[in-house]
Amino acid sequence: MRELxxxxxxxxxxxxxxxxxxxxxxxxxxxxxxxxxxNTTKGxxxxxGPRRLRDTPICERGFVGLCxxxxxxxxxxxxxxxxxxxxxxxxxxxxxxxxxxQYMSSGRLKMPIVLRGCIGMGGATATHHSGNYYxxxxxxxxxxVVLPTNAYDAKGLFKTALRSDDPVLFLExxxxxxTKTPVPTEEYTIPFGEAAVVRQGEDLTVVALTLMVxxxxxxxxxxxxEGISVELIDPRTVAPLDIDTILTSVRKTGxxxxxxxxxxxxxxxxxxxxxxxxxxFDDLDAPIRRLNGLHTPTxxxxxxxxxxxxxxxxxxQAIRDLMAE
Amino acid sequence: MMSQQFEIGHYDVAExxxxxSKEQLLSLYRTMLTIRRTEEQLARSYAGGKIPGACxxxxxxxxxxxxxCGHLNHDDAIFSxxxxxxxxxxxxVSIKELIAELYxxxxxxxxxxxxxxxxxxxxxxxxxTSGIVGPCILQAAGxxxxxQLLETDRVGVxxxxxxxVSNGAFHEGLNLAAIWDLPTIxxxxxxxxxxxxxxxxxxxxxxxxxxxxxxxxxxVTVDGNNVLEVHRVAGEAVRRARNxxxxxxxxxxxxxxxxxAEGMRDGGYRTAEDVEAWKARDPIEQxxxxxxxxxxxxxxDLDEIEAEITSEVKAGVAFAExxxxxxxxxxxxxxxxxxx
Numbered sequence: 011m012r013e014l015x016x017x018x019x020x021x022x023x024x025x026x027x028x029x030x031x032x033x034x035x036x037x038x039x040x041x042x043x044x045x046x047x048x049n050t051t052k053g054x055x056x057x058x059g060p061r062r063l064r065d066t067p068i069c070e071r072g073f074v075g076l077c078x079x080x081x082x083x084x085x086x087x088x089x090x091x092x093x094x095x096x097x098x099x100x101x102x103x104x105x106x107x108x109x110x111x112q113y114m115s116s117g118r119l120k121m122p123i124v125l126r127g128c129i130g131m132g133g134a135t136a137t138h139h140s141g142n143y144y145x146x147x148x149x150x151x152x153x154x155v156v157l158p159t160n161a162y163d164a165k166g167l168f169k170t171a172l173r174s175d176d177p178v179l180f181l182e183x184x185x186x187x188x189t190k191t192p193v194p195t196e197e198y199t200i201p202f203g204e205a206a207v208v209r210q211g212e213d214l215t216v217v218a219l220t221l222m223v224x225x226x227x228x229x230x231x232x233x234x235x236e237g238i239s240v241e242l243i244d245p246r247t248v249a250p251l252d253i254d255t256i257l258t259s260v261r262k263t264g265x266x267x268x269x270x271x272x273x274x275x276x277x278x279x280x281x282x283x284x285x286x287x288x289x290x291f292d293d294l295d296a297p298i299r300r301l302n303g304l305h306t307p308t309x310x311x312x313x314x315x316x317x318x319x320x321x322x323x324x325x326x327q328a329i330r331d332l333m334a335e
Numbered sequence: 336m337m338s339q340q341f342e343i344g345h346y347d348v349a350e351x352x353x354x355x356s357k358e359q360l361l362s363l364y365r366t367m368l369t370i371r372r373t374e375e376q377l378a379r380s381y382a383g384g385k386i387p388g389a390c391x392x393x394x395x396x397x398x399x400x401x402x403x404c405g406h407l408n409h410d411d412a413i414f415s416x417x418x419x420x421x422x423x424x425x426x427x428v429s430i431k432e433l434i435a436e437l438y439x440x441x442x443x444x445x446x447x448x449x450x451x452x453x454x455x456x457x458x459x460x461x462x463x464t465s466g467i468v469g470p471c472i473l474q475a476a477g478x479x480x481x482x483q484l485l486e487t488d489r490v491g492v493x494x495x496x497x498x499x500v501s502n503g504a505f506h507e508g509l510n511l512a513a514i515w516d517l518p519t520i521x522x523x524x525x526x527x528x529x530x531x532x533x534x535x536x537x538x539x540x541x542x543x544x545x546x547x548x549x550x551x552x553x554x555v556t557v558d559g560n561n562v563l564e565v566h567r568v569a570g571e572a573v574r575r576a577r578n579x580x581x582x583x584x585x586x587x588x589x590x591x592x593x594x595x596a597e598g599m600r601d602g603g604y605r606t607a608e609d610v611e612a613w614k615a616r617d618p619i620e621q622x623x624x625x626x627x628x629x630x631x632x633x634x635x636d637l638d639e640i641e642a643e644i645t646s647e648v649k650a651g652v653a654f655a656e657x658x659x660x661x662x663x664x665x666x667x668x669x670x671x672x673x674x675x
Contacts, residue, residue: 066511073511075470075472075508076473079491117668175672175673176672
């Protein structure tokens with residue numbers, strides 16, 4: 011099968027859906043003729059024209075609010091933030107308008123809007139170009155929060171996002187953008203709320219988010235040589251969260267570690283831990299553990315950055331510690 | 336340059352009366368009076384403990400919603416504020432659905448999910464009133480974006496107060512609509528106070544129409560208590576939008592004669608004399624007097640409209656009183672498109 015990069019996969023999904031649905035349009039800074047800072051829309055301007063590939067001024071609140079009104083009136087906007095940190099200038103539009111619009115209108119309005127952008131620490135991007143934010147978004151009723159971790163998932167999930175009548179936050183870890191996986195040429199979609207069991211195992215369950223899926227997979231393969239069998243789960247979407255797949259795994263292994271690059275307090279790991287102990291307390295053989303990035307803004311300098319993000323050695327240690335409990 | 340293309344110049348009521356049919360004139364009168372009588376009832380209902388939440392009335396400002404919406408079709412989209420009863424009624428929400436919504440009943444226009452500040456009736460182009468100042472400006476520009484992309488001649492309209500024009504959404508929305516020639520009409524209802532903060536203490540230049548030049552769009556100052564003037568100027572703004580000529584800013588000068596919200600103390604920021612002076616410029620009485628003086632309508636015509644509206648308001652209260660409460664098991668419905 012052919013291989014595509016993560017960016018090529020979402021690009022293909024976007025182009026295919028724009029060809030089928032003339033109500034889809036994209037706004038963002040430099041996403042028009044230039045094709046996007048990360049090539050998210052490269053060449054689409056020539057195919058679909060300036061009204062559907064619209065370069066904006068730098069006014070995130072303005073174009074998020076504008077796209078809210080567009081989604082209320084029959085079109086399907088895609089907001090390409092480049093770096094998702096910029097959405098915070100439009101956070102009121104997201105939290106008070108986009109997420110609540112269907113409810114406020116008692117279901118008579120739909121909110122088909124996709125808000126996409128890069129997240130994640132690494133590469134000396136420092137604190138205004140590295141935020142993750144998905145725990146904040148997942149806290150809001152009314153939005154879907156999607157965290158694809160490979161090209162195959164990215165295409166299938168992006169197609170679902172583009173066809174959804176709910177608002178979708180589509181968060182792309184910048185370290186993954188040029189990674190490749192096989193992507194079939196045939197049409198497929200991946201529904202929200204279905205976790206992927208990335209690696210089957212017997213001894214311990216690890217739920218990892220975004221880039222940490224890859225880091226944990228490397229560690230798991232190494233530990234398999236020592237007879238430690240890790241089951242690795244990638245939730246793929248955190249709203250909705252597929253708790254059932256995690257529950258099934260924990261009932262088998264009796265141990266759960268959650269590895270997440272972003273902050274621990276009030277995070278996705280906290281939520282998973284709470285739900286698992288509520289539903290599977292008697293199946294646990296050890297306390298649920300979390301490994302998170304430090305609760306601090308992202309530093310710039312390499313040694314500081316490395317200290318702030320969970321490293322493979324720490325993931326390995328966390329697994330060993332949990333196995334010893 | 337562009338503002339010169341927009342000729343409002345002198346204004347002649349007689350000319351406007353000649354221009355409009357009796358039916359159109361009485362329709363404007365009826366819309367304004369519908370808003371007034373409904374809100375007077377809402378104020379009584381609030382005082383009587385029937386409305387559990389906020390109730391911001393539009394009393395004194397009725398000419399603006401009536402004059403603008405007089406040009407709109409059901410598939411044109413309006414976006415409103417916390418002071419939105421008038422916009423809802425002018426766009427065609429029924430009296431009974433509005434009253435029922437404020438009572439919190441399942442039959443309300445938002446099925447009890449909204450109250451006064453979240454009125455929705457998208458089937459007729461009421462795309463929501465809002466408890467947050469500013470977003471309506473951006474959303475109306477977004478409706479303009481949709482209508483342009485879909486190649487229709489529909490328009491988006493934002494209503495907002497002077498409190499909205501110091502907000503970033505005003506700048507961003509007008510700029511976006513201007514650069515893309517969006518079919519959007521921005522209707523400022525300058526009632527001179529943002530809640531109880533006087534506009535002239537928070538803006539160096541209160542003639543907001545002047546700001547339009549900075550965006551390269553027409554900006555027009557209008558007597559917001561004169562429905563015929565509002566109607567005429569809005570007509571040109573709507574015509575321009577439908578014709579692909581881009582957005583317009585209307586700066587309607589008006590005044591609310593009741594407190595910011597029902598139940599609030601209305602002192603310490605304006606004088607009783609000012610309120611009385613503006614009551615003397617009542618938009619409904621002005622039009623009614625003029626129609627009778629000019630022989631367009633008789634006192635009997637106006638009395639008949641009054642009686643019909645009074646009866647409809649009474650029926651609306653009875654409808655709200657007798658309507659069921661929302662079913663508590665539906666509380667999560669519509670959080671997502673597929674239900675809860």
